[in-house]
Amino acid sequence: MIACVAVVGQQNNPLFIESFTEGEDELKFHYIVHCSLDVIQEKVSNPKKTGSAMNETFLGLLYPTEDYKVYGYLTNTRVKFLLVTTDQDVRDIDVRNFFRRFHAAYVDAVSNPFHVPGKRIISKAFTERVGAIVKSFGAPTT
Amino acid sequence: MADAPKKGTLRAAYRRAADIKPRDARTWQVSLNAFAFLFSEMVQYNQTRVDNIAELEHRLEHAGYGVGLRMLELLCHREKKRSKASWNSLICPQHPMEIALWKDSLEKGTENEDEYMISEKELLVNRFISVPKDMGAFNCGAYVAGIVKGVLDGSGFPARVTAHFVPVEGQPRPRTTILIKFSEEVLQREARLS
Numbered sequence: 001m002i003a004c005v006a007v008v009g010q011q012n013n014p015l016f017i018e019s020f021t022e023g024e025d026e027l028k029f030h031y032i033v034h035c036s037l038d039v040i041q042e043k044v045s046n047p048k049k050t051g052s053a054m055n056e057t058f059l060g061l062l063y064p065t066e067d068y069k070v071y072g073y074l075t076n077t078r079v080k081f082l083l084v085t086t087d088q089d090v091r092d093i094d095v096r097n098f099f100r101r102f103h104a105a106y107v108d109a110v111s112n113p114f115h116v117p118g119k120r121i122i123s124k125a126f127t128e129r130v131g132a133i134v135k136s137f138g139a140p141t142t
Numbered sequence: 143m144a145d146a147p148k149k150g151t152l153r154a155a156y157r158r159a160a161d162i163k164p165r166d167a168r169t170w171q172v173s174l175n176a177f178a179f180l181f182s183e184m185v186q187y188n189q190t191r192v193d194n195i196a197e198l199e200h201r202l203e204h205a206g207y208g209v210g211l212r213m214l215e216l217l218c219h220r221e222k223k224r225s226k227a228s229w230n231s232l233i234c235p236q237h238p239m240e241i242a243l244w245k246d247s248l249e250k251g252t253e254n255e256d257e258y259m260i261s262e263k264e265l266l267v268n269r270f271i272s273v274p275k276d277m278g279a280f281n282c283g284a285y286v287a288g289i290v291k292g293v294l295d296g297s298g299f300p301a302r303v304t305a306h307f308v309p310v311e312g313q314p315r316p317r318t319t320i321l322i323k324f325s326e327e328v329l330q331r332e333a334r335l336s
Binding site for chain 1: 208211212214215216218219296297
C-alpha cells in the first residue's frame, strides 16, 4: 500500500506531496520526505560508499522506518521523486516501473505552458494520473 | 476554462493549436506548416504589443525559454541513464540537449574563453520568415536562442544566448549562428573542477 508520493524540486522545495491513506497526519509525511532528502544528498555525493552506481536514476530504498519504507528516484534535472510505502515485501521491479510511469506523468505535467517551473504542481490531470498509477502499484502482473 | 477565451488572445491560439493533431500518432510528427503557422501567429501577437525591436526579441526569447526548460525535462526522461558529467563540467558536447539537436556543430568562439557557437545553415523557424528592411538586424532565431538558454539554465549553466545572421559568400541567405556566452560563475566552477 502506498502511503505517500512526493516530488521535490532542485532547491529541495516541495512541488507535490500527496498522501493516500486516510486518517494519517499529513505533517508526518512532510517530515519523512524531508528526512529522505538528506539521504538522497548523501547518496549523490558519496556514490562509492553507498554502493549505488553513478549513472542510475533509481536510488533504491533510502531508509526504512518502523512503519514505512522510502524509495527515491533522481532525474537528470535534480528533481527528486519519493515513494513512501507501508508494504513489507516490495519487489524492486515494481518500484522501478512505478517511478518510470511517475516520471512520464511528471514530464507531462511540467510541459503544461501554464505551469510555472519551481512552483507547486496544481494540475488536476496530474493528480488523477498519479492516483491511477498508485492504484495499480503492486498489482500482480501476468 | 470558465469563460470562453477572447479571440486573438494567446490562450485562444494555444487552444486552437491543441486541435492540431500529429500526422502520425505513433511517431508524433507534427507538420511543418502547422508549426510555421503557430510561430508566425506568435511573432505577430508579440509584434503588436511591443514598441521596439529589442523588446520583440526579448519576448520571443522569453517564450523559447519556457520551451527549453520543458524540453530539458523531456529529454532527461527519454534518456535512460543519468550522466553526472553534464552537471558539473562544461563539456558541452556531452550535454544531452546539444547531442539531441546539434550533434557536432558546437564550436568554440575564438574571441573569448566563455563563448561558444552553434552554426546552422538555416534555422527551422526562419524558413518561412522574411524580415522587412526597416527592422534592421532582427532575427526570429531569438526564439531558438531562448530554447537553448532554457536548457542551459535548467541544467545549471546560466548563459546569455543570442542569435545572429552571418552572411556567407556564395549563398543568397545568410547562415544563422547562435552565440552562447556563459556567465562568470560557470567559468569559475569550470576552473575549480578542472
